[in-house]
Amino acid sequence: MRVIDFRKVRKGQFGMMEYIILALFMVVIVMAIVFFLFGWEFGTAQREVLDQAYGKSLSLISLFSHSEFFTEKDNMLDDSKLMVSKCEDIEAIFGEKLCINITSVLFVGDEVKPCTISNYPDCNHWAICQDLCSQGNLLGYDVPVNIYRRISGVTELGVLDLRIGVS
Amino acid sequence: MISVFQVFKIIMGLFIAGFFFYIILNFTGIYTWFQESQQEILIMQNFRDTVRNTYVHDIPAEFRHFENFEELRYDDPPRISSLSGDVSMDAPLFLKPGKNLYIYRKTLDLGWWRFQWVGALPAMKIVFNPLDYSQEYWGIMQGLAGIFPQSQDPQITLGFCTGNRELEGVERDYFISAIRQPRDLNFSLCTRDFPENYFLIIISSQDLKPSNGVLVKPTGNGTGYVYYKNNSFIYSDPLDILAILLGLDSLWGPDTLYKYKNTLLFSELQMAAKKEAERSELMRLNRRCVDTYGELGNILCSDENSICRLAESIMDSGYSDPGDFQRIKILNKEAEDKYKELEAEGCE
Numbered sequence: 001m002r003v004i005d006f007r008k009v010r011k012g013q014f015g016m017m018e019y020i021i022l023a024l025f026m027v028v029i030v031m032a033i034v035f036f037l038f039g040w041e042f043g044t045a046q047r048e049v050l051d052q053a054y055g056k057s058l059s060l061i062s063l064f065s066h067s068e069f070f071t072e073k074d075n076m077l078d079d080s081k082l083m084v085s086k087c088e089d090i091e092a093i094f095g096e097k098l099c100i101n102i103t104s105v106l107f108v109g110d111e112v113k114p115c116t117i118s119n120y121p122d123c124n125h126w127a128i129c130q131d132l133c134s135q136g137n138l139l140g141y142d143v144p145v146n147i148y149r150r151i152s153g154v155t156e157l158g159v160l161d162l163r164i165g166v167s
Numbered sequence: 168m169i170s171v172f173q174v175f176k177i178i179m180g181l182f183i184a185g186f187f188f189y190i191i192l193n194f195t196g197i198y199t200w201f202q203e204s205q206q207e208i209l210i211m212q213n214f215r216d217t218v219r220n221t222y223v224h225d226i227p228a229e230f231r232h233f234e235n236f237e238e239l240r241y242d243d244p245p246r247i248s249s250l251s252g253d254v255s256m257d258a259p260l261f262l263k264p265g266k267n268l269y270i271y272r273k274t275l276d277l278g279w280w281r282f283q284w285v286g287a288l289p290a291m292k293i294v295f296n297p298l299d300y301s302q303e304y305w306g307i308m309q310g311l312a313g314i315f316p317q318s319q320d321p322q323i324t325l326g327f328c329t330g331n332r333e334l335e336g337v338e339r340d341y342f343i344s345a346i347r348q349p350r351d352l353n354f355s356l357c358t359r360d361f362p363e364n365y366f367l368i369i370i371s372s373q374d375l376k377p378s379n380g381v382l383v384k385p386t387g388n389g390t391g392y393v394y395y396k397n398n399s400f401i402y403s404d405p406l407d408i409l410a411i412l413l414g415l416d417s418l419w420g421p422d423t424l425y426k427y428k429n430t431l432l433f434s435e436l437q438m439a440a441k442k443e444a445e446r447s448e449l450m451r452l453n454r455r456c457v458d459t460y461g462e463l464g465n466i467l468c469s470d471e472n473s474i475c476r477l478a479e480s481i482m483d484s485g486y487s488d489p490g491d492f493q494r495i496k497i498l499n500k501e502a503e504d505k506y507k508e509l510e511a512e513g514c515e
Contacts, residue, residue, distance in 0.1 A: 016175060023183045030190055041201075059219055063257065066223045068281060069442060084445040092438060094257075120449065151453055 050139075053166050057140035060094060061162050065145060069093060072148040077102065077158070080150040083120055087129040099133035099140070099163040102126045104147055104156045121151040138163035204251035207236065211247055211254040217270060222258035222285050227271040227316065230287070239264040242419035244427040258285050259431050261406075261424060263413045265289025265364075269323065271316040275406055275432070278503025280439050282432055284406065286314070290321035291364040292336045293412075294328045296380070298371035300351035303385055307370055308346060310405040315339050328357035328367065366412045381411060388493045400425055403492045406432075429486045433478040436495075440475035444468035456514040463505040466498055474498050 065075045070085060072078040082102060090098050103112060104124040115123035127133070140163035147158040210232045217228050233239055240248045241264060245256040261284060262268075268287045275282040293315060295308055312325055317339045324336030329352070337345070356375065357367055367380025375382050376394075383402070385391035393400045393411050398421065402408055410428040414421035447464035451457050468475035477495045484491065509515040 015172065019176060019179055023179065026183065027186065030187065034190070034194055037198075059216070059257065062223045063219070069439065080446050080449055081442070083449055084442050089438065089442065092434075117449065117452070120453070150450070151455065 050166075053139055053164065054141075057162060057164050060098060060164065061141060061143055061160065063094070064098075064100070064162060065160070067093065072150075076146040076148050076155065077160070078148050078150060079115075079121065079126075082126040082128075082147075083115060083117070085126075085128055087131070090128055096164070097129045097132045099130075099138055099161075099165075100126075100128040101133070101161040102145070102147070102158055103161075104158045121149060132165060133163070135165065137166050139166055140164055207249050207251035208254065210236075211249065211252075214247070215254050215256055218256055218260055218285050218287065219258050221270045221272050222283065225272045227269065227318075229320065230268045230270055231266070233264070233268065234266045236266075240418070242417075242423060244424065259283070259428075260285050260287060261410060261413055261428070262287040263289055263291070263364075263417075265321070267321045269316055269318040269321050271318075273314055273406075275404055277436070277499045279443070279499065279506045280436065282435060284428075284431075286316065286409070288316070288318075288321070288323060288413075289364065291323055291366065292361075293323075293325045294333065294336075294357070294361065294365060294367045294380075295325070296328050296354060296357040296367060296369045297352060298354055298356060298369065298373065300349070302349060303387075304370050305346070305349035307383060307385060307391075307405075309343065311368065311408055312339060312343050312346065314405045314409055327352070327354070328359055329354040330357065331359050333357075333359050333361075363416065366415065368408070368412075381408070381415070383408060386489065389496055390489055390492045392489075395421055398422065401486060401489050401492055403496060426486070430482065433482050437475045437478035437482075440467040440473070440478065444473075444475070450514065456509055456512050459505060459508050459512060459514070463502065463509070466502045466505060472498070474502065 064070060065077070069089065070077055070081050072081075087097055090100065102125070106112070106124065110124070112125045113119065113123040114125045114127060132138070140161070142159050142161035145158050145160045147156045148154075149156060213232065214230055217230055220226065221228055236249055238250055241262045242248075243253075244262075245260060246253045247256065247262065248254075259282075266289065268289055270285060270287045272283060272285050275284065293311070295311075297304055297308060315323055315325065319338065322338075324338060325342040326336035327334040356377070357369065357380070361367060361379065367377070369375065369377055369380055369382045370385075371382065372384060382394040383391060384394065390401065390403045393402050393408055395411060395415065400407065400411055400422070402411075406428055407425060410424035411421040414424045417423075444464045444467040447460040447467065450460045451464075465473065467473060470476065471480075472494070474495060477491055477498065481488070481491045481495065506515060
């Protein structure tokens with residue numbers, strides 16, 4: 001009668017299990033590294049979307065300050081052209097709506113007077129695409145600009161606040 | 168004798184090694200492709216930023232980063248595309264794809280409005296073949312020479328051709344000074360074959376069918392026709408001719424940039440005329456140069472014979488009615504004269 005030594009059989013099975021578990025762990029580690037690297041790339045891409053949105057708003061500011069539709073000359077806005085600018089014009093020129101607010105620099109005691117046809121030129125604030133401005137999730141910059149007052153012939157200092165919507 | 172367990176270890180080891188090898192190869196392949204695509208997109212975005220900076224600040228630039236691109240297309244302006252994707256330009260761009268580009272800004276001055284655009288050109292030679300002599304034909308040559316940049320690297324030169332002889336090309340400034348004085352050159356039709364990136368421009372009133380190059384045939388008042396093989400295009404300024412030239416020998420043909428230019432120009436003109444007419448009304452309400460602003464408003468945007476309506480009509484007709492092109496030129500001149508009156512009166 002053949003005697004089976006169960007101690008040797010258990011030792012052999014245990015050895016095989018060691019290899020299988022080791023191989024499994026190594027596969028899991030490799031997959032984890034691969035997922036981590038791709039996850040890193042996607043996280044970087046998300047951050048880049050924000051960076052690009054800020055970069056885009058800066059470039060739109062420079063295009064706005066250069067456009068014949070809004071300026072008397074480079075970097076000098078024309079108040080009469082701002083008076084006739086509408087949101088659909090912004091969309092036609094730049095391909096999207098932009099939240100634009102322009103204010104002449106105010107002295108202490110001055111109040112903000114939004115410009116309309118009836119109070120021009122006795123006003124100091126121009127707002128375009130206000131429906132976009134009331135939505136959340138906007139980012140952009142405000143920069144100093146020159147504003148040429150067509151009627152008086154005076155150039156004033158002002159602030160251009162331009163924001164874009166971020167999805 | 169080898170045991171079963173040892174065989175198992177060998178086979179298991181081979182499977183695991185094969186698995187790792189497969190993962191690493193796949194990952195490396197995907198990651199490399201991903202990085203290369205990302206690199207191409209970044210280069211195109213840099214190009215867009217360079218074009219924008221040139222457009223805003225009027226500082227010319229060279230761009231050499233397309234050297235490793237397999238393919239660069241501009242068949243759907245304002246989008247440039249490569250095998251990795253596409254990027255949209257935010258300034259009017261007239262591009263001839265090449266490895267090394269010179270980027271510059273020019274202005275099309277309509278008198279009361281300026282249309283600015285950016286050119287991005289590789290090394291090229293423009294060869295003129297004027298067959299007739301007149302002040303108008305000489306003016307076409309001078310206007311065309313003026314829209315190219317002064318560039319040594321990449322080299323952009325202009326020259327002449329007569330018969331089978333090609334005269335040495337020179338840079339733009341030298342060429343313009345050389346053709347300042349109109350004179351009859353007695354040239355014959357150019358029959359020379361040219362290599363890639365040479366553009367032949369024949370200027371003549373004759374009905375010719377040149378086998379290479381384009382024929383520019385003026386019809387008066389600054390307009391005329393450009394003929395290329397079986398196609399004809401109406402031109403009203405040198406930029407029309409440049410747009411057609413840049414599309415020659417390309418996969419997308421000369422009409423792509425021609426339509427792009429005219430769509431941009433006339434849609435901008437239409438909008439500018441409307442806005443300036445509204446502004447004129449605003450100035451009238453504020454009792455500034457009331458009569459002159461009123462007349463200007465009528466020229467810009469009132470009835471069918473105003474600039475905004477004509478611009479719309481030109482776009483609707485597919486840029487095929489030469490009469491409309493001539494009429495809008497006349498109206499632009501009238502609007503320019505009104506602005507000069509306003510300047511003289513101190514209102515502009």
